[in-house]
Amino acid sequence: MKMSSKARYGLYVAVELAKNYNKDECLNVAMLSQATGVSEKYLEQIIALMRRADIVSSTRGAAGGYRLTSSPEQISVGRILRAVEDNLEIVDCLSTDCAQRGKCVAHNLWGKLYDNINAYLDTISLEQLVEDNI
Amino acid sequence: MKMSSKARYGLYVAVELAKNYNKDECLNVAMLSQATGVSEKYLEQIIALMRRADIVSSTRGAAGGYRLTSSPEQISVGRILRAVEDNLEIVDCLSTDCAQRGKCVAHNLWGKLYDNINAYLDTISLEQLVEDNI
DNA sequence: TCAATTCCTACCAATTTACTATGAATAGTT
DNA sequence: AACTATTCATAGTAAATTGGTAGGAATTGA
Numbered sequence: 001m002k003m004s005s006k007a008r009y010g011l012y013v014a015v016e017l018a019k020n021y022n023k024d025e026c027l028n029v030a031m032l033s034q035a036t037g038v039s040e041k042y043l044e045q046i047i048a049l050m051r052r053a054d055i056v057s058s059t060r061g062a063a064g065g066y067r068l069t070s071s072p073e074q075i076s077v078g079r080i081l082r083a084v085e086d087n088l089e090i091v092d093c094l095s096t097d098c099a100q101r102g103k104c105v106a107h108n109l110w111g112k113l114y115d116n117i118n119a120y121l122d123t124i125s126l127e128q129l130v131e132d133n134i
Numbered sequence: 135m136k137m138s139s140k141a142r143y144g145l146y147v148a149v150e151l152a153k154n155y156n157k158d159e160c161l162n163v164a165m166l167s168q169a170t171g172v173s174e175k176y177l178e179q180i181i182a183l184m185r186r187a188d189i190v191s192s193t194r195g196a197a198g199g200y201r202l203t204s205s206p207e208q209i210s211v212g213r214i215l216r217a218v219e220d221n222l223e224i225v226d227c228l229s230t231d232c233a234q235r236g237k238c239v240a241h242n243l244w245g246k247l248y249d250n251i252n253a254y255l256d257t258i259s260l261e262q263l264v265e266d267n268i
Numbered sequence: 269t270c271a272a273t274t275c276c277t278a279c280c281a282a283t284t285t286a287c288t289a290t291g292a293a294t295a296g297t298t
Numbered sequence: 299a300a301c302t303a304t305t306c307a308t309a310g311t312a313a314a315t316t317g318g319t320a321g322g323a324a325t326t327g328a
Contacts, residue, residue, distance in 0.1 A: 001135055003225050003244065005317060011240050028273065042318055048275075061326025062272040077243065091137050106145050108268055109211065109258070110137065116254045120247065134242055136315095139286060162304065176287055182306070195295025196303040 003085065006046050010084035011077070011129065012036040013047060017056060018072035018130045026065035046084055053083035068126075077129055078121030088121075090114045137219065140180050144218035145211070145263065146170040147181060151190060152206035152264045160199035180218055187217035202260075211263055212255030222255075224248045 016035045020027050029047065033040040047066060050056045055075060056066045068075065082088045091110045128134050150169045154161050163181065167174040181200060184190045189209060190200045202209065216222045223229060225244045262268050 001137055001141075001219060001222060001224065003135055003240075004315095007135075008225075008238075008240050011243070015239050030273090039318075041320075044274075044276095045318090051275095058274060059326080060272095060274045060324075063327065064273045064325085066274090085135060088135060090135065091142075104142075105149050105263055105266065106137075106142050108266065109145070109263065112268055113251065113254065117247070117251060120250045124243070129239055129243065132239065132242065134246055138284095164304090173287075175289075178305075178307095179287090185306095192305060193295085194293075194303095194305045197296065198294085198304045200305090 001090070006049070007081055007085045009036060009038050009043065009046050010050060010080055012038070013043065013050070013066075014055070014068075014075070014080050014126055015130050017066060017068045018075075018126050021068050021072055025063075026059060026067040028065035031065070049084045050080065053079070055080060055083055072127035072130060073125045075126040076122045077124040077126060078118050080126065081121060082118070088114075088118070090117070135224070137215075140183070141215055141219045143170060143172050143177065143180050144184060144214055146172070147177065147184070148189070148202075148209070148214050148260055149264050151200060151202045152209075152260050155202050155206055159197075160193060160201045162199035165199070183218045184214065187213070189214060189217055206261035206264060207259045209260040210256045211258040211260060212252050214260065215255060216252070222248075222252070224251070 013032055013036065016032055017027060029040045029043055032038075032047070033043055036043070038046075047056060047058075051058055051066075054069055057069050058064065058066050078088075090113055091106075093104075093107060094111055094114060124134050147166055147170065150166055151161060163174045163177055166172075166181070167177055170177070172180075181190060181192075185192055185200075188203055191203050192198065192200050212222075224247055225240075227238075227241060228245055228248060258268050
């Protein structure tokens with residue numbers, strides 16, 4: 001049960017964007033690649049997941065780039081991870097209609113564990129992460 | 135971040151052994167395979183992990199098999215999952231000496247999340263799982 | 269029109285997962 | 299002692315997943 005590199009890199013990107021939140025210019029993928037050490041092409045894919053989850057907004061064309069859609073204290077770490085980590089789900093049978101639902105002893109457990117993890121991650125804001133205050 | 139089949143099957147085995155806990159005979163791998171629908175050879179590997187974690191004891195030879203080393207209410211689900219799910223760790227850098235420790239914004243987060251997950255799983259006993267009372 | 273940028277999607281190698289297979293070691297039974 | 303039933307150890311393997319790379323289309327500002 002491992003976190004993917006997307007989860008880690010997604011947090012890196014979020015932290016960089018958070019540091020830049022009060023400035024006027026947005027950050028482009030080249031800058032984010034520079035800051036995080038992750039390739040531009042891979043970051044593009046990860047940022048796309050965050051954009052679709054409406055965590056970042058983008059501007060195309062020259063002088064384009066990315067910025068957070070809301071302030072770092074309003075964005076939870078759970079929301080970021082759910083966006084990039086394929087919904088963060090512990091097992092697939094929680095989202096699909098699992099034939100074992102109700103029969104499998106593990107099913108309820110996974111559901112409760114998933115709720116527990118999300119509840120915890122939602123108590124931590126991106127701002128806390130930036131301040132290294134978790 | 136998915137649970138492996140070993141985690142699920144490990145719980146299945148534990149539940150079967152728990153149901154058998156008050157009886158004299160132990161359960162062999164053929165019986166457990168029958169009860170769980172998992173192949174004998176794969177179960178052997180999973181049970182070996184539980185044996186090394188001292189959750190089950192084994193008897194070799196004819197009329198041999200497996201039993202729990204302690205009663206179902208004394209065994210936590212967390213202990214079972216840590217035994218079969220490669221220590222259940224969220225990221226590798228928690229156990230190895232990660233060069234990023236202290237530098238990586240995610241590191242503390244993973245540590246706290248891992249603690250949180252384990253604390254939750256340790257509140258649930260195998261007996262609760264058998265009674266479907268989680 | 270051109271350059272800088274995001275956006276979309278196909279592809280690929282390495283790793284991990286989820287097993288199968290083989291056979292040795294051990295213990296009870298005859 | 300031989301036989302049978304069982305666990306124990308480990309090697310191999312096909313399929314899925316991860317962690318990227320690559321190419322080019324679409325959009326925007328100068």
